[in-house]
Structure formats: C-alpha cells, structure tokens
Amino acid sequence: MNETVTRLKLSFFLGLRSLRRGNIGSLVMTVVIIGMVFTNMIFLPSVITGAINLFVDQTIEYSSGNVLIEPKEDAEVIEDLEDLLARVNRAPGVLRAAPHNNIGGVMKFKGSRLAGSVIAVRPRDEALVTGVSKMIRDGQYLGEGDTGVIIIGNYVAGHKDKSEDLMPSLGGVRTGDSIDVEYTNGVTRTYRVKGIFETKSYMADQVAFITWEELESIKGQQVDQATEVLIKTVPGEDEEEVKLALIGMGIQEQIKTWHDLLGKAFAEVVQSYGVINSISTIVSIVIAIVVIFIVIMIKTLNNRRQIGILKAIGIHRTTITFSYVFQVIILAVMGIIFGLFILFALDRYFSIFPIVFPDGDIRPAFTLADIVTNAVLLFIASAIAGFIPAWQIAREEILTAMRG
Amino acid sequence: MIRVFGLEKIYHLGVVKVPALQGVSFEIHRGDFLGLMGPSGSGKSTMLHLLGLLDYPTAGTIEIDGIDVSDLDDDERTDYRLRKMGYIFQDYALVAELTVLENVMLTALAQGKTDAECRVASTNVLSIVGLSNRLDHLPKELSGGEQQRVAIARSMVNRPIILFADEPCANLDTANSRAVLDQFHTINEELGQTIVMVSHEEWHKEYFHRIIYLKDGQIEADERRQHHRKDDEDRS
Ligand SMILES: Nc1ncnc2c1ncn2[C@@H]1O[C@H](COP(=O)(O)OP(=O)(O)OP(=O)(O)O)[C@@H](O)[C@H]1O
Numbered sequence: 001m002n003e004t005v006t007r008l009k010l011s012f013f014l015g016l017r018s019l020r021r022g023n024i025g026s027l028v029m030t031v032v033i034i035g036m037v038f039t040n041m042i043f044l045p046s047v048i049t050g051a052i053n054l055f056v057d058q059t060i061e062y063s064s065g066n067v068l069i070e071p072k073e074d075a076e077v078i079e080d081l082e083d084l085l086a087r088v089n090r091a092p093g094v095l096r097a098a099p100h101n102n103i104g105g106v107m108k109f110k111g112s113r114l115a116g117s118v119i120a121v122r123p124r125d126e127a128l129v130t131g132v133s134k135m136i137r138d139g140q141y142l143g144e145g146d147t148g149v150i151i152i153g154n155y156v157a158g159h160k161d162k163s164e165d166l167m168p169s170l171g172g173v174r175t176g177d178s179i180d181v182e183y184t185n186g187v188t189r190t191y192r193v194k195g196i197f198e199t200k201s202y203m204a205d206q207v208a209f210i211t212w213e214e215l216e217s218i219k220g221q222q223v224d225q226a227t228e229v230l231i232k233t234v235p236g237e238d239e240e241e242v243k244l245a246l247i248g249m250g251i252q253e254q255i256k257t258w259h260d261l262l263g264k265a266f267a268e269v270v271q272s273y274g275v276i277n278s279i280s281t282i283v284s285i286v287i288a289i290v291v292i293f294i295v296i297m298i299k300t301l302n303n304r305r306q307i308g309i310l311k312a313i314g315i316h317r318t319t320i321t322f323s324y325v326f327q328v329i330i331l332a333v334m335g336i337i338f339g340l341f342i343l344f345a346l347d348r349y350f351s352i353f354p355i356v357f358p359d360g361d362i363r364p365a366f367t368l369a370d371i372v373t374n375a376v377l378l379f380i381a382s383a384i385a386g387f388i389p390a391w392q393i394a395r396e397e398i399l400t401a402m403r404g
Numbered sequence: 405m406i407r408v409f410g411l412e413k414i415y416h417l418g419v420v421k422v423p424a425l426q427g428v429s430f431e432i433h434r435g436d437f438l439g440l441m442g443p444s445g446s447g448k449s450t451m452l453h454l455l456g457l458l459d460y461p462t463a464g465t466i467e468i469d470g471i472d473v474s475d476l477d478d479d480e481r482t483d484y485r486l487r488k489m490g491y492i493f494q495d496y497a498l499v500a501e502l503t504v505l506e507n508v509m510l511t512a513l514a515q516g517k518t519d520a521e522c523r524v525a526s527t528n529v530l531s532i533v534g535l536s537n538r539l540d541h542l543p544k545e546l547s548g549g550e551q552q553r554v555a556i557a558r559s560m561v562n563r564p565i566i567l568f569a570d571e572p573c574a575n576l577d578t579a580n581s582r583a584v585l586d587q588f589h590t591i592n593e594e595l596g597q598t599i600v601m602v603s604h605e606e607w608h609k610e611y612f613h614r615i616i617y618l619k620d621g622q623i624e625a626d627e628r629r630q631h632h633r634k635d636d637e638d639r640s
C-alpha cells in the first residue's frame with residue numbers, strides 16, 4: 001500500500017517534469033487534438049438535442065399545449081364544452097384552456113385546391129395558450145368575434161411558383177386575397193385572408209384558423225363541442241401533476257401531457273439519434289486513442305535509454321509506466337478543458353447565430369450529462385492509450401533498453 | 405561480502421554463442437576499491453552487469469551478504485538495486501528532464517523518504533562532489549565532468565553497500581578524470597564505500613586497492629596492491 005503510494009507519487013513527479021521540460025510543440029498539439037475530439041464528441045449530440053428541443057418546443061407552443069384533452073376513446077368530439085372549460089380553467093396549475101374545433105374543408109384559390117384542417121378557435125384564449133398569434137408573418141391575427149375572415153399557415157399560402165413549396169399549397173396567397181372554403185357539411189364560404197402565420201412548425205403551418213363565431217354561423221347553431229382542448233400550464237408546473245388534478249376532478253375525456261403525445265415517436269427519434277451518436281462517439285474515441293497512443297509511443301521510444309537507466313538505478317517499472325499515464329491524464333484534462341472553452345465559444349456563437357433549418361432555428365444544446373459522459377469516456381480512453389505503450393517499453397530488459 | 409562462484413555468461417547472437425565469461429570465481433570485501441581491467445571484449449562490463457543485477461548469468465552464483473541473488477524475483481532485484489547498489493556509467497546516464505538536485509533525489513524518493521529528507525540528503529552529497537552551486541541546472545547545462553559528479557552523487561545518496569562504475573572516466577579529460585577518481589578515493593577512504601570500477605587506463609591503477617585482470621572471460625590475475633594511492637602527502 002505504502003509502496004504503491006510512493007511509486008505513484010514518484011510517477012507523478014517524473015510525469016510532471018517530463019511534460020514541463022519536454023517538447024512544448026507536441027504537448028500543445030496533443031492538447032489541441034484532444035480538445036477538438038472532445039468538441040466533436042459533444043457537438044453532434046448537442047445539435048441533435050437542440051433539434052429535439054426545437055421539435056418539443058414547437059409541438060407545445062403551436063400544436064398541443066402542455067396538456068391536451070381529446071375526446072373519449074369511442075367519441076368523435078368533446079361534448080359539454082363550456083362546462084369542461086369552466087372546470088379546467090379552475091384547476092390548479094392551469095393557466096388557460098383553448099378549445100379547437102377542427103372542421104375539415106377544402107380551400108380553393110385561383111384554381112388551386114387544398115384539403116386541410118380548418119380549425120375554429122377563440123382568439124383570446126388561443127393567444128393565451130399557443131404562440132400562433134405572435135407568429136403573424138403578414139397581416140393580422142383573428143379578432144374576437146371576427147366573421148368572414150380566415151388566417152392561414154405559411155405552407156397553406158405557399159408560393160406562386162409551387163416548385164418553391166415544401167408542401168402542397170394554394171399557390172401564393174397574400175393577405176387581403178379571397179379564398180373559398182368548401183366544408184364537409186356542404187356549406188361554402190368566401191373569406192378574406194386576414195393574416196398569414198409562420199411558426200416554422202410543419203404541423204402548425206399546414207392549418208387555417210377561423211373564429212368560433214364563424215363556426216357557429218357555418219353550423220347554423222351554437223357549438224358546445226370541441227375536437228380538442230389545449231391547456232397551457234403555469235410555468236414550472238409539472239404537467240403530470242396537472243393531468244392528475246384534471247383526472248381527479250372527474251374529467252372523463254382523454255388527458256395527455258405533451259410527453260404522452262410525443263412519447264412513442266420521441267423514443268424512436270431519440271433511439272435512432274442515439275445510434276448516430278454512438279458511431280460518432282466511437283470514431284472520436286478511436287481518433288483520440290490513436291493520437292495519444294502514437295504520441296506516447298514516440299515519447300517512450302525516444303526515452304528508451306532513459307527508461308533503461310531508471311530501471312537500472314532501481315526505479316520500479318510500475319513507477320515508469322505510470323509516469324506516462326500521468327502525463328496522458330494531464331494532457332487529457334488540459335484537452336478537455338480546452339474543448340470546454342471551444343464549446344463555450346460555440347454556445348455563445350450559436351445563441352446569436354443559430355443553425356437555420358426549414359423547420360426552425362436549432363441552437364445546439366450542451367447538456368451536462370453529455371459533457372460528463374464524454375469527458376469520462378475520453379479520460380479513460382486516454383489513460384488506456386497511454387498505458388499500453390508505456391507498459392510495453394517498461395517491460396524491456398534493462399541492458400537492451402539502455403543501449404537505446 | 406560478495407562471493408562470485410563459477411560465473412558464466414554466454415550471449416547468443418542468432419546461432420552464434422559468444423562466451424563473455426567462462427567460470428569466474430572471486431570475492432569482494434567490504435571497503436574494497438576494486439579495479440576490473442583487461443583488454444576490450446574481455447568481459448569487464450559483462451561482469452559488472454551481473455554483479456549489479458542488471459543481467460542474469462548463464463551459470464554460476466553470486467552471493468551478496470549471504471543471499472544468493474538468483475533467489476530474488478524481479479521486484480526484489482529492483483528493490484535491491486535501489487537500496488543496496490549504486491551505478492555510474494560511462495555516459496553519465498542522467499535523466500535529461502530532471503535537474504541536478506532532482507536526479508540525485510530520485511532514488512531517495514523511490515525509497516519512500518519524505519521530500520524534505522531527500523532534499524537534505526541530496527544537497528549533502530552534492531556538496532561532497534562540489535556541485536552545491538548547480539542544484540537547479542539541467543544535465544545538458546553541465547560539463548561532462550560535472551555530469552559524472554552528479555552521477556556519483558546519485559549513486560551515493562542511498563548509501564549503497566556497493567558502488568559499480570563502468571569506465572566512468574572514458575569520456576573525460578585527464579583533469580576531470582582525476583577529479584572523479586579523487587571523489588571515489590574520498591568516499592572509499594572516508595565513508596568506507598565499497599567500489600568496483602572498470603577501467604583500462606594504466607594510471608588509474610594507483611587508486612585501486614586491488615585489481616582483477618580479465619582476459620577472454622577468465623581471471624588472468626588478481627593483484628592486491630600494497631602501495632595503493634595514499635593521502636595528499638604523495639600528491640604534493
Ligand atoms: N549484448 C551482447 N550480445 C552479444 N555479445 C555481447 C553482448 N555484450 C557483450 N558481448 C560480447 O561479450 C564479450 C564481452 O563483452 P564486454 O562488453 O563485457 O567486454 P568489455 O571487457 O567490457 O569490453 P570493453 O573494454 O570494450 O568495454 C565481447 O566479445 C562482446 O562482443
């Protein structure tokens with residue numbers, strides 16, 4: 001035990017001095033490479049995490065709210081809406097509930113036809129629950145009680161030249177244009193396009209919104225039904241708790257948190273990204289191992305004679321081996337610290353200039369878990385990569401080594 | 405103290421066998437200053453390596469203080485070299501990345517002594533070899549003679565029972581050689597340090613108590629010198 005401590009202390013003593021008085025160029029190069037490898041290990045998962053975060057945020061913000069109420073298993077719609085809304089809005093943790101009534105329709109504009117979702121909303125509630133009202137690209141959001149107007153998603157509006165569209169569209173609708181909507185109950189209405197919204201979420205930008213009053217005029221009666229109710233929870237509130245509270249209030253409809261909704265798709269996405277990630281991590285680790293192995297190999301080969309001398313004067317081979325392992329550990333720590341600086345700089349940079357994707361701006365998300373896991377992996381890989389060549393050369397016969 | 409019996413060493417160069425030592429027997433006593441001399445290729449270095457536990461004999465035994473060293477395993481041999489033996493090589497063999505003081509401290513540290521103890525012991529031996537003003541220099545900043553004196557200090561710091569030197573003066577001019585040999589003389593006389601030294605310079609003989617002449621791996625002569633170099637009175 002004491003022996004081991006003495007040996008490790010001496011290893012550290014030798015390793016530190018060898019680094020300090022050794023070749024600065026190779027030290028810097030090794031640290032930079034380890035730093036780059038570390039950055040590479042963290043960067044890809046961070047972009048993927050960023051993409052997942054974006055998807056989750058968009059889903060919550062524009063499509064589902066934090067908690068979504070759907071019709072009972074065997075029902076098409078939610079009945080007794082007013083009663084439900086009154087109860088939900090009183091529930092603890094609920095900021096606001098916004099009902100949606102999705103009446104499918106075919107939209108027509110200058111010969112283009114597009115079957116899609118036309119959703120009736122209550123503009124004020126909607127504005128409290130989703131972010132659509134803040135994403136009006138052109139024109140205005142719906143006013144409470146508006147009739148004869150519609151607001152449409154960016155993909156619905158589309159471009160005049162349809163080849164520029166990512167999705168089927170109406171071919172370049174602009175604010176103020178008139179579009180016809182043919183509803184499933186046979187009613188056709190002509191609307192003035194009041195506004196066009198662009199959330200960048202694929203799902204959200206493919207729908208159109210009308211007011212609840214417009215819906216009632218189409219149906220010719222009061223509508224106390226919804227196809228779904230979106231709920232925004234108080235920030236910081238656990239959605240699962242809110243869901244339990246709602247169930248506790250005796251609500252019979254299906255209640256799903258965004259997590260329930262994304263659950264399956266989410267798990268699949270995370271899994272396939274996980275595979276990409278693992279491959280990238282393995283490649284990075286192999287690069288790190290090879291670089292460190294070569295650096296230490298060269299160093300030990302250059303120091304063969306010196307290693308022979310150390311053994312001759314009675315320095316144990318473990319001490320010698322670990323003097324190199326310590327050097328590698330120090331290099332790895334320095335490299336990881338350097339990598340953290342790069343990551344910090346990248347984080348700053350991408351928070352100002354996010355990566356622009358068609359479905360939104362991705363900000364790489366550096367999670368502590370990724371950083372810690374990869375640092376530990378890199379650390380262990382480095383130590384092993386340093387250990388092997390050092391161990392091999394420290395085993396050599398004294399006189400063979402001393403001849404250099 | 406050291407008893408060598410029937411020592412043989414055969415090197416294998418492919419299929420060719422090179423007999424470097426062919427059955428050598430002798431004893432070394434505590435306090436001896438023994439010179440190993442003989443023509444090139446006669447087996448002097450081989451002998452020193454075997455005595456210093458740096459290599460294994462093909463046959464024969466080496467007994468140090470009653471212990472047959474062939475009974476020691478690799479770790480024990482390492483420990484033996486560390487605690488009981490000192491080495492001085494022709495090319496100084498200092499650790500390039502360590503300062504003078506650190507080179508000397510190295511083997512003391514390896515024994516598990518505290519940093520302070522090692523520092524004191526090392527500074528002491530370095531002052532004996534006259535290098536107190538060079539403690540923080542790196543080996544490459546010293547002359548050959550100075551480097552060899554560092555090597556002497558390093559070999560001395562653990563108070564080994566025996567000190568091995570293989571042509572320690574081969575790379576030094578006469579003045580520096582004399583300085584090194586005087587150093588050996590001092591530690592041998594004053595500290596009773598046993599020294600085995602390989603040399604083929606005639607004038608070194610005056611320093612030795614006893615000279616073993618090797619030829620073709622065998623002892624040609626074993627000569628005890630009555631009038632080995634005495635004290636400063638002879639020199640003036
Ligand atoms: N590693 C080795 N492999 C093969 N033969 C060797 C080896 N080392 C020494 N020899 C041979 O063993 C014999 C004795 O060598 P040794 O080095 O002991 O001689 P020496 O007396 O020290 O000579 P020198 O005065 O030149 O240093 C020589 O013939 C030499 O060629």
Ligand SMILES: [Mg+2]
Binds near residue numbers: 448449450
């Ligand atoms: Mg020799």
